[in-house]
Amino acid sequence: MEVVNKKWPIEKLFAQREEILKTWETGNEVADIKKGIEYQKSIPKAKNFAKKLKEAKENKVTLVQPRAGVALVNEHIALLQFLQDEGGADLLPSTIDSYTRQNRYAEAQKGIEESVSSGRSLLNGFPAVNHGLENCRKVVESLKSPVQVRHGTPDARLLAEIALAAGFTDYEGGGISYNIPYAKDVSLEKTIYYWQYVDRLVGYYQENGVEINREPFGPLTGTLVPPSISHSVAILEAILAAEQGVMNLTLGYGQCGNLIQDVAAIQTLEELAEEYLVNNGHENRQLTTVFHQWMGGFPQDEAKAFGVISWGASAAALAKATKVIVKTPHEAMGIPTKEANAQGLRTTKQIINMLKDQTLPESKQLLLEKEMIKKETRAILDATYKIGEGDWAKGAIRAFESGIIDIPFAPSRFNAGRILPARDNDGAIRLLDSGDLPLTKEIQDFHNEKIAIRGKAEDRDPSFQMVIDDIYAIGKGFLVGRPS
Template sequence: MSDRETADFGAYVRAEAEAGRLVVQPRMGFGDPRTMRAGLAATRAAAARTVGTITVDAHTRVGHLAAVERALRDGAALNGYPLVTHPAATTAGVLAGLHGPDFPVQVRHGSADPLGIFDAMLAVGLAATEGGPVSYCLPYGRTPLAESVDNWARGCELLTRLREQGLEPHLETFGGCMLGQLCPPGQLVAISVLEALFFAQHGIRSISVSYAQQTHPGQDREALAALRRLCGELLPVSDWHVVVYAYMGLYPQTHDGAYRLLGQAAELAVDGGAQRLIVKTAAESQRIPSIEVNVRALEYAAWAARRAARVPVDAGAGSPTYDEAAALVGTVLDLDPDVGRALLIAFRKGYLDIPYCLHPDNKGQTRSYIDADGRLRWEATGSLPVDAPRRLRGRRFTSADLLSDLSYVRRKYDEPGGDTLLAR
């Protein structure tokens, strides 16, 4: 049996979690196969428990393969690995001797139509990827939601063919990261759970559920507790784990600020009972991070996780985030036995509605804000089936208010001593 045939993403993360270790993961992707291989090798050699990442370039994500071919022909840089365009033999060479049971590799992409990407994964025995019919549609373009739901249904079923190769496909929801910022945690949890249920309904048995670090550590820990509880109550599979993303909005511009924020993400992952952390680097606000910068961030996150004390958060009675997420999930599931159809009805009726999202299939009747304590709250709930307290304003919410909220985390962590955990 070859290395690739024994690489099981879910089993690897589960084993590390049982040993008390947080798995850390970069988001790197390079167009040049030699650089991509060097990035994977450096990630594997890092002083941390890691999994590898091949992030697909922006042209491939939207199916502009002619643009990829021109870039490769002209020697132009791509912002990710063109998995569909590089021959399978080339990608197999990138993975050879690296991808295996002690270092599984995940493909990250951002596509509302992932079928070509999934075909390329099958050709080289890559079994782990991520996304979702909502989270890889609404924020990234104008693909109709119904088309994305159909694409992802077929994509899940395509991935199940990996079992013919002796591989167990693993899918990670991106629903807990909608727009990266300013989506209240209850809705992030709900969409992550709904996408996980969608995956399971279409034959995926190994799943991870995502949540992106937001603006208040206490609220984030409550959200992770709610996510774990809802998955325990609703997911019909036993092989699932939680993955935390380091903050995805405007990142601190100072070195110390970036590391403070990353340290908080590692603490959040440990405190919140997550098993894996998607890392960001100190270079995020200026440029695409180098391999070396990615490795430093991975090792720092692992160090911060080791020094964090696990402080369980109860998601029982009285958790507003759990109550809100459960109400959203329950309302959607009541609309139709098919989760994909239920999602379409929910967005059409405004029962799911993403604040500040301009996609035509999003109602756009909700708004959020950051309160004086740093928590994300609803300002307008539209037709959401939630009883959330809303702010009463003496004036209209302006673009200046929105810009201030968008830069809240950057300002907080760029201030000297803006949080407790300092870079080494």
């Protein structure tokens, strides 16, 4: 399979579509794509994700969105209505279950049946493919807010078909961000190809007058991911999506914990994405940003968990992210109750409302952080383009093979896994070991110096122990993993 960054002819999409719709019986329900397009056109403007994000960006408002999904339709609707009405969510998700993410629809069906028998959800999300077109439309029609599909699926083609025809107006994921952090043995050639299908499908809806927003998964593995790594993947997936005709893109970043670095990251993400999209012939794209509250370990104590949530809300608000994905005080214990989920939303909204008129003043530290993130990201992306001989799809595959792009702690055997991130003395994410990233000596010296300052302050040599300490630090009530 040779994957190239070239817009698919519509005949190619439709030819593959016939086979994709046969992979589960509910695929037959969306065979007439024109009906899906007409249904999307009937959805009110207030329930369209892209339009609501555009309005928020223009008004410099940060919207709040939870994660949520259960096995059965009525219970899923009740959960989302509660988060909408009691939590004050501006945007809503349908988080998909693990069986659907792996295209194991027969096991998802069994999970639905057992959930009915037991009277409680025995799946960790909403099995949209199994529920089919009409049930998914029932979800959309029961809510006042726009709804997004959030999942983690390497091959998300059938799920995309059903979700778009059902009226979901935002589709999350990408061929890199829903492969390397999620799967062990799935090649990038396959997943980039699968997601070209998804993006061409979204592009076809766009060509027929329907705005669908696309959101690559920003946090990747979620813990100690340097901004330049997540930026590089986000921008790569944005370019690949734009080539297939996607016009609305929300690029994400997972909170690192140092306020200045987090604000710098959101600001540079949009600036760099605009730069690379325009330079590759993709003008007039609507670009928005999403800030993910801390994706690592949480304290078990709920009061302390609210502290972590509030810090994430503060960073999102001061960075002026277009939306923030909200955590709950039950993060350390597993799937949250709807009440806990709503509490996280209300906490976040309170902070955002208090900070909406404030900005983080421009400072020497902020400017330096932005400069370094831009230098690192450009170094990675430019090397990716070069190794791909001018083709971003080929470049992405070869960049991972060579370690030019390397995601820390990823399970994929197609990821080099050589870099080691650790915090500096101020809690910003730096590189203890930069692996084979194509960084200049200036950049490497910057990271080494920052790590050395921490080592001196802690009276220990920088080592892998620092990485371990930092991974567990927030769960223990700190940001930097100092020696006890």
